[in-house]
Amino acid sequence: MAEEKRQKEILRIERLTVSFAQYEAKTTQRVELPVISDLNVSVREGEVVAVVGSSGSGKSLLAHTVFGLLPQNASVSGDMFYQGMRLRTEDIMRLRGSELALVPQGVSYLDPLMKTGKQILNGRRDAVSREKMQKLFVRYGLEQGVAQQYPFELSGGMARRVLLMTALMSEPKLIVADEPTTGMDFSLATKAMEDFRGFADEGNGVLLITHDLKLALTVADRVIVFYAGTTLEEATAADFKDGRLLRHPYTRALYRAMPEHGFAALPGTQPYVRDMPKGCPFAPRCPKRGVGCDGEIPVTAVRGGSVRCVRYAKTSLPEA
Amino acid sequence: MRLEAKQITYRYPGSDWNVLDGIDFAVESGERVGILAPSGMGKTTLGQILAGYRRPSAGEILLDGQPLPREGYCPVQMIWQHPEQAVNPRVKMRRVLAEGNQIEERIVRKLGIEEDWLGRYPGELSGGELQRFCIARALGEGTRFLIADEISTMLDLITQSQIWNFLLKEAETRAIGLVVISHDRGLLDQVCTRMAELAP
Numbered sequence: 441m442a443e444e445k446r447q448k449e450i451l452r453i454e455r456l457t458v459s460f461a462q463y464e465a466k467t468t469q470r471v472e473l474p475v476i477s478d479l480n481v482s483v484r485e486g487e488v489v490a491v492v493g494s495s496g497s498g499k500s501l502l503a504h505t506v507f508g509l510l511p512q513n514a515s516v517s518g519d520m521f522y523q524g525m526r527l528r529t530e531d532i533m534r535l536r537g538s539e540l541a542l543v544p545q546g547v548s549y550l551d552p553l554m555k556t557g558k559q560i561l562n563g564r565r566d567a568v569s570r571e572k573m574q575k576l577f578v579r580y581g582l583e584q585g586v587a588q589q590y591p592f593e594l595s596g597g598m599a600r601r602v603l604l605m606t607a608l609m610s611e612p613k614l615i616v617a618d619e620p621t622t623g624m625d626f627s628l629a630t631k632a633m634e635d636f637r638g639f640a641d642e643g644n645g646v647l648l649i650t651h652d653l654k655l656a657l658t659v660a661d662r663v664i665v666f667y668a669g670t671t672l673e674e675a676t677a678a679d680f681k682d683g684r685l686l687r688h689p690y691t692r693a694l695y696r697a698m699p700e701h702g703f704a705a706l707p708g709t710q711p712y713v714r715d716m717p718k719g720c721p722f723a724p725r726c727p728k729r730g731v732g733c734d735g736e737i738p739v740t741a742v743r744g745g746s747v748r749c750v751r752y753a754k755t756s757l758p759e760a
Numbered sequence: 761m762r763l764e765a766k767q768i769t770y771r772y773p774g775s776d777w778n779v780l781d782g783i784d785f786a787v788e789s790g791e792r793v794g795i796l797a798p799s800g801m802g803k804t805t806l807g808q809i810l811a812g813y814r815r816p817s818a819g820e821i822l823l824d825g826q827p828l829p830r831e832g833y834c835p836v837q838m839i840w841q842h843p844e845q846a847v848n849p850r851v852k853m854r855r856v857l858a859e860g861n862q863i864e865e866r867i868v869r870k871l872g873i874e875e876d877w878l879g880r881y882p883g884e885l886s887g888g889e890l891q892r893f894c895i896a897r898a899l900g901e902g903t904r905f906l907i908a909d910e911i912s913t914m915l916d917l918i919t920q921s922q923i924w925n926f927l928l929k930e931a932e933t934r935a936i937g938l939v940v941i942s943h944d945r946g947l948l949d950q951v952c953t954r955m956a957e958l959a960p
Contacts, residue, residue: 465879494916495888511883545887545914546844593772596841596910597799597943619887622913623841625798625943651916654946697917699946705921709872 449524450614450645451506452482456518458501458510458669472515473713476501476669479518480739483614483645488636490656490677491649492694493666494710499649500545502666503618506647507542508532523613537562541612543620545649547599550591556602557587560609569609576605579635580628596623604632608639615639616647621655633659653680653698662745665691668710668721675745687747690722720749761789761824763810763836763905763937768819770805779805782819785956787905792931792938794952796945801958803941804841807907810939811838823904833861835904839911841941843890847882853893854878860897867896870926872919887914895923899930905937912947924951 458476463469476498483489491499504510506520508529520527522535536542551559560573577584580601591599600623607615617636621629629652636646637659650656656663657677665673665688673688680686683695693706708725717723719734726733732750740752765785771778779802787793797803808814810821812828821828828834840846847856857863857878871892882890891914898906908927912920928951931938942948948955 492916495914495919496886497916500886547842548844595800595802595804601799619914623799623910623943626945628799629943651913651920653917694917697921699944699950703921703950705925706918707922709919712874712876714876 448485450483450485450522451647452519452521453502453506454480454519454521456480456502456505456516456520458498458505458514458516460511461513461515474669474716475713476505479666479669479671480674481647481664481671483647485643485645486640487661488640488646488648488659490653490660490663491647491666492651492653492656492663493672494668495651496710497666498669499666500618503542503544503616503647503649506532506616507536507540538610539613541607541610541615543603543607543615543617545618545622547591547596547603550599550602552591555588555590556594560587560602560605562606562609564609572609573605576608580605580631597625597628600624601628604635608635612644614645614647616649618649619651620648621650621652629655630658653694654700665694668716669713670721671739671748672722673745673747673749679743679745685743687742687745687752688722688749689726689728693725761835761904761935761937762822763787764822765806765810766820766822768806768809768816768821770802770809770814771817778817780809780816783958785810787937787939789904789935789937790932792928792940792951792953794940794942794948794955795958796942796948796955797958799943803958804909806958807838807909807939807941810905811836811907813838833900833902835902836907837898837900837903837905838907839891839894839898839909841910841913843887843894843914844882846894847890849882851881852878853880853882853885856882856893857897861900861902863896863900867899867930871896871923888916888919891915892923895927903934903936905939906931907939907941909941910943912942913944920947 456476456479459472459474462471462473464471493499505516561569604620621632640646648656657680660677663675663677664671667690673691683692686692686695696702696704711717711721720737723729723733737748737750738753739746739748742752765783768780768783769778770780795803809816812834873892940952
């Protein structure tokens with residue numbers, strides 16, 4: 441049974457830990473800064489999975505890990521599976537750009553010296569690809585002449601559309617989109633979401649990294665919530681219809697910070713990697729903080745999702 | 761104080777159309793004006809002209825009836841849309857912050873900037889972390905007007921509302937005029953005192 445389920449999974453990441461080696465200022469002492477710890481993500485066929493969470497919680501690093509784009513001083517441990525097979529570095533090199541497509545966060549990922557049309561075509565010269573590109577230009581409201589322009593001639597929202605088109609041009613199995621819609625107006629962003637939905641409905645997968653929870657909820661099947669480099673909750677999109685269905689106090693705070701749900705700012709900041717608290721990273725800001733928050737916190741399955749919070753794991757709590 | 765754009769027209773070199781055509785716009789100290797327009801309509805270009813980064817093809821920018829100062833600290837500061845392109849990748853964050861002329865420690869702390877980040881290069885920080893530096897850098901003591909060009913899209917919702925609450929308070933106590941460029945209607949409704957449409 442478990443084996444069968446795994447086959448339908450496109451991407452599965454288990455207990456991922458990423459750390460950076462750094463040197464203390466003016467010393468030769470090497471320290472490891474853990475930026476992602478014990479993180480779990482999976483994308484199944486036909487699914488759009490949204491990843492939301494605090495900035496600096498490791499969302500982009502997750503994307504970079506899947507595509508093998510981490511800098512040299514990074515070390516990675518944990519398990520990554522692609523379509524049931526272990527994903528090794530050489531597999532990543534082979535699959536990225538064909539079966540795995542990335543929509544990067546920064547517009548600086550465009551080649552400044554290459555015309556946008558060439559970048560979107562990425563070496564393809566056939567008539568079918570050209571026609572496909574022209575259709576994408578029409579769909580995303582760009583004039584055909586934009587293909588002859590260089591990235592510096594584009595506005596922020598236009599460059600973002602070019603990055604998105606680059607991913608949609610190839611025929612991948614999985615798209616990892618890192619903040620694909622920032623700088624796009626609402627109608628364009630909605631189109632991008634429709635395209636992701638349509639792409640997933642054909643039996644593919646989308647991992648959508650975003651801060652725009654409202655927009656993500658229009659197409660996502662599941663939402664994974666990150667905080668300080670770890671997963672706190674996995675919820676269905678339907679859980680966000682009513683804040684009370686959400687499991688983790690951080691997810692609820694996120695829900696209440698949406699402009700339409702009060703724009704409430706929870707005080708405090710995400711703990712910095714050097715002074716990460718023991719146990720739950722959210723505990724110092726948590727309104728429901730209590731006994732056991734500084735201990736080992738297991739992931740518990742709750743109502744079709746999962747949560748990493750002691751309040752749901754009472755049975756496995758050590759005697760206090 | 762009053763920052764005023766009079767009949768601003770702008771055409772990019774080599775282009776055959778005006779991205780901005782006879783725009784009139786004004787913002788007073790303490791006001792918070794939202795600019796809403798579709799992508800590619802010249803919102804950022806207008807911001808750059810208001811902050812003195814670009815010279816308009818026609819028209820003028822006046823600060824209390826005078827043109828913007830050609831030297832010294834510019835009282836109109838801009839926070840850019842893409843923080844990764846708004847900082848020198850080859851200097852550490854401490855120097856990036858120092859570009860902003862006397863940034864108070866209080867501001868740095870309020871924005872949640874960690875002491876440790878000061879010793880890092882821009883490539884070693886996340887988009888949201890970089891943007892906090894860019895916001896701090898624009899809040900030097902001489903700042904009278906602030907152009908915020910899509911400054912919070914790279915921040916999570918909680919940080920977004922924290923940073924906006926801070927900026928609104930800062931703008932109020934120092935009587936800074938804000939021009940807020942965004943696609944997010946909900947955000948503009950929350951932070952702005954009035955809206956300006958950028959007519960094509």
